[in-house]
Structure formats: structure tokens, C-alpha cells
Amino acid sequence: MFSNNFKTLIVLLVFCVVGQSILNIPLKKGKITKQLQPFIKGSILKSGITDKLINLEDDIYLAQIQVGLSQDTFEVVFDTGSNFFWVPSNNCETCIQSGMSKGYYCTQEDACVSSDFILQQYYATGDISGNITNFVVRIPGTKPVNYFGILVDFVYQLPSGLQGIIGLTPFYDFQTDTKKPNLITLLYQEKQIEKPIVSFYQAFDVDEQSGKYQSAITFGGYDETKIVEKLNYFKVIKKNSWSIQIEGFEVGGVNIFKGKEEALIDNGTTSFYIRPDIGEKFFDYIMGVRNITLGDNYDVDCDADFPNVSFTFRNTEDKLVTYEVEPDFYITRGTNNTCYIYFEGFIGAPTFVIGNTFLRKYLPVFDYEKNTVGFARTINQAPQLPQKEQIQQY
Template sequence: MKWLVLLGLVALSECIVILPLRKVKTLRETLREKNLLNNFLEGQAYRLSKRDTEIATHPLRNFLDSAYVGTITIGTPPQEFRVLFDTGSADLWVPSITCGSPACKTHNTFNPQNSSSFREAGQTVTIFYGPQLIHGLVGSDTVRIGNFVSLNQSFGLSVVEFGYDGVPFDGVLGLAFPSISITRAMPIFDNLWSQGAFSEPVFAFYLSKSKPEGSVVMFGGVDHRYYKGELNWVPVSHTSRWQISMNSTTMNGEVVACSHGCQAFVDTGIPSIYGSKEMVTNIHKLMNARPEGSEYVVSCDAVNTLPPVIFNINGIDYPLPPEAYIIKEKNSCISAFHGVVQAASSENWILGDVFLRQYFSVFDRKNERIGLAPAL
């Protein structure tokens, strides 16, 4: 998987106060008189849900800041799986009980014969994640994410896996747009949306720093307790993956990458940050980083002296402090930036978990935009 390669009811006390009766206009009435009601409600749509059931947070476990994994169930009766919630892909897959690859022996596997609601689709599928891949069959069954139930959900069942040995998850749950689904099936988020599981077609991520607990993915709305300030909305530039336009990348006021604008993928399935090899080399020079195998080693003291790397997105600066982009590993520190060879005519970046730990992220399917705000 690319993870390797590009390798919370709050009880409220209710006080009743008896006051003299008098007619006071409600906020709704005042806004309606001034023709501002619709604007107000639209602006609040992602902070308040109409009913508690329309927004749900699902816990994710943080595995060493490298993968954020949540539990789902598939089948009747339910079989449990740990999956990577991935905004960089659109398919759901888990290992099949018939999988003979070594990776499958250390992960939970799905047994179709033990589910009364499973249906075969009669097709095969091969999904590549960089050099990692899965090959298997396509079926459909009932899939549950917390209280959300997706009926007749298509998913892949791997019978061959390459590159998944030792990963802390059984499969992947893709949250990108339907256009990149390899199985050509409706992704689970779209299926839930079409079945009326939530009123607002949005999901959001809060990724904890270092702590195993505390991370969440939320569906159907946004809980503002996870971020500070206001959400800044960025239009999606291409409706396949969650792709946005980026203006520049700077350090100490100097443009070090994306000097003429570039594209960036906001990807929860990637632990680090990836850019063109040439641009990442520029950043590593300013960090005094030295190559060591496939990593770049940095002095651990540099956390106290290096400036932030600033990504300017839609005219707003998103600083990434050195304590975020310098990763401590035992007795050394390594850079979270990785360079990959790209075509000379393009410059693309992947903003993975290193960036998303700093910024709460909202993915709005209806309006095709991403909301970002400093995470708490």
C-alpha cells in the first residue's frame, strides 16, 4: 500500500429559570425579516446538525503517526475488519479467507460462506497502490461504519496481496470520487449518501499527534470542537481524487517549491509529504539534511532552529513547523519530505498525515471543496 511506499454524549446540565413573559423576536425571525436567514443557515450547516443522528464521529487508532485505522464490519452476522480510511482511493477491499499471501495470514479475512447477505458479482479486480497491489474478486454485502449501514455495498476480496506484510490494517476504505473506482462500483460514502444516511454529504478528519487515541473521522457534518478559528474553503480542482491548487511553498520568505503554482492531493492514506525530487532537494538543502538510504537524516536540534515550511493554498498560508516535518525515530531524526521523479511539465504534491495532523480537514462532496482550519 502507498502507506508503505510513498513510504467522541456530552451530559449537559439543564437550568430552568422563570422570567416574566414578554414577546422577544427570535434570531430566526430577525434574520428572516432582513432576508439573511438562508445565508445564516448555509453558513452554519457544517457546525450544527438538525438531529444528533445526522453527524457521527468514528474513532481511529493512530499507529505511530504512520497510519490512522478504524473498525468496520461486513456481512450478516458482522465480521470485523480494521481499515485505512483513505481519501486517495475510491474502493473498499478486505482479504478473503481464500487468500494465500503471507500478509493475509496475519490479518482478519472475510468468509463469504458465513454471511447470509453476501452476493457474488462475478468479476475480478486488481488494484495498484504504487508497487503494492491486491488482486481478487468483487462481491457485495452489508457494511457498517459505526451506526451507518450501507446495504448491497460492493467491495473487493483479495486473494493475492503484495506489499502488505506488517501493516496495522486489514484493508482499505476509499473516500475519493467515484470516477476513480477500479471496481466501477459506487463507493461506500456515495452509497450512504444515496441511502439518506446523512443530510450533509461531508466527512472530516481529526488526526492526533503521537497519541494512539483521540483521532476521528466524522460523517454528515462537522464538530467545531476539533479545530480553532474558521474553516477556509478550497475548491477541488479535479473531481477524481481530492485535488486542489497550491500557490507556492516557502521557507524563510524564500520560495522553495511551487513557484508558478502547482497541484496538491490531500491524502489521508499517506503518512508523509511528497513532491518533485528537485523541489524536495531544495528543501533538504535548507534543512542541512543528508541522505541515508531512502531517508534524509536531520539534526534533532534543528527542531529549535529551522523555520516552518509554508504552503500557500488559495491565498492563505498553512505553516508546517519543524516539529511536524522532522520525525523522531529512536536515536535519529528524519525529514518527512520525500521526492519523487515527475514530468518536467508538472509539479504535484501529496499532503499526507504530516500536514493533516496540523490542519483539521473537511471534505465536501456536494460543493466539491475542502475545508481546512488549525487542529486543536
């Protein structure tokens, strides 16, 4: 779920419910506050309460949930690339060492029951382990739900700043061949949201600072005011993953991959992860054809001649749909005219991981009932890469 060097955009959120509705939760850099806002006419949204979130350098978005009857507040990641919920234990020393500022004190009085079963969860940049535990979880404005997860007592190499994760991957019990409810489907079953759907709109930090756009995640539907074209839907090809079929990948108009492989749609990472053999062709083109020097940390010269890239998927109507991504979306600025390219080789399955570099341009809609992922062009316009005289020291 995470990209190395903390080159990660993780959307975290606070969302609220008024009856059975669609929940639209804006994100904005700054102190977390609450205010009631009307929704724009033409949106499919009905009603809701918006909560502002903190955008840290376009890399991580922090939001709040409440755990236990005490409603202890934690800032967590809502992640379509994983399926477990976890928060750190108050006894987790490695959590503190990794930068997590607090832990949860699990007691029966707080309706927390921890078992003797240990579970370990692996991510791209580290892992966690702890006891399987029953929690009471509450999103501010909703009714609390009984939810199981992991009370973490060990963490290794995860980015600092977060205090847990709520996985949004469909949870499937392969022993009984049945789906198990996660947080989204639980809210739907309890009639707190209209449909078992979650979608994301992710603005750039420069737009949030100017007040032009505000990042948002929507539970129960999607916000039509954030897209400029109709949605295309793609069938999920794995029971326990938001993976769809990819049939093409081009760089600068050159075909790098053509076939039928798996692409995981993961809002928990910024990068594009690609299988090593395909990644080798990609970087051969970048360095050989475009003469771009690539550093050890995927650092590149901001003035280099970067190509457009495109991905082709087959939709639910059996038609091929191609999505193009410009370099302003997949290159991020650093210091001293150094930028970073959000493409990385990835050993193992799936063949492709499509992260927020793509999802900033194309709003994703995850439908648990129809087992589809939808994409539509957002209103987002990426900030142009800076010229040498515009580079600032961060």
C-alpha cells in the same frame, strides 16, 4: 496512499448513526470500547455515539466495519487518496504473510457475490488484486448498505496491521460522465447523515495518552470545537480526486515553487510527496543551506536546524491563502537521537501529495456536493522534538 518505512498516519474509524445526523467519532489509544457522550455546546454536531480507536505510535489508526449478514468485523483504512473498498479473502496467503490477521469468507448465504472480473489497485508502497465483489457493509450503529469492492487474493508490500481499505475519493464513471455513490454519498442518500461531508481531526499520541485531546472523524459535517479559525474552502480541480490547486511552496522563507499545479489532499499518508525537480530544490536547501545530513531512510539528527515550510492555495473566493507548518509537525522521533523527515520525492502525478503531517495542524473538510476541500487551524499543538537526553529507545 502509504509512505515507505511505515511512516504513515492512517485514520481508521468506527462511526454510528442516530437518525439523520452528523457523526463524530473520537479516536483514542487503547482497547476498542463504546460509550455515549454528549457533544460540546457550540459544535455543529447534533448527536451520535462515539467509539474509541487504537492509535499505534502516531502512525496508524485502526477501526471496525462489519461485512456480510454475519457482521464479520474487519479493521480497515478510510482513505481520501483512493476510491475502492477491499477486504482480504480467507484464501489469500500473501495477506497472511503481510501481517493481515484474518480474511473474509464470501458466500451467497452471507449476501456476498463475487464476479469473475479481476481488478488490481496500486498504492505508494504496494498493490492488491482480486475479484470485483458485491458486499453488504455495515458501520456499527448504521443500517447496512450494499456496496461493491474487491475480494483480495493477492497483496504486495502493504503495511501490516490493517485488514482492508475503504476509499473516500469521489468515484466518477467517465464513460457516462456521471458520479457514482461511495460510502459517504450512500449514507447521505439514505438519510443516515445530514450532508455528504467527511472531516478529520487527528491528535498526537501524547495528547491521547494524557486524555487532553482525542482524534476524531466526522461524517455529515465538522466539529467546531476542534478548530480555532474559520474554514477556507478550495475547489477540487479533478473529478475523481481530492486535488486542489497549489500556487506556492516555501522552505525557510525561500521560494521553492511558484506556479499552478495539482496537490492531492490525502489522509491515507503521513508524508509530503513532491515532484522530483521540486524535491531536489527542497533537499538542496535542507542539506546545503541548513547543513542537515539526510540518511537513506530520510533519517536526520533530531537537533538539526529544521525550517518552517509553507503551502499556498487559491480559495473559492479567488484569494491566495498560505498555510505554514513547523518542523515539530513534519519531523518524527526515532531512536538514538535519530528522527525522520516526512518529505519524499515522488515520480508521477500529482505534483504534490499533502498528507497527515499537514492535516494534523489544519483540519480538512471534504464536501462531495460542493466539490471543495476546506482547511482550518486545529487546536493541535505538536509535541516539541526531544533533546538528546530525552530520547528513549523504542
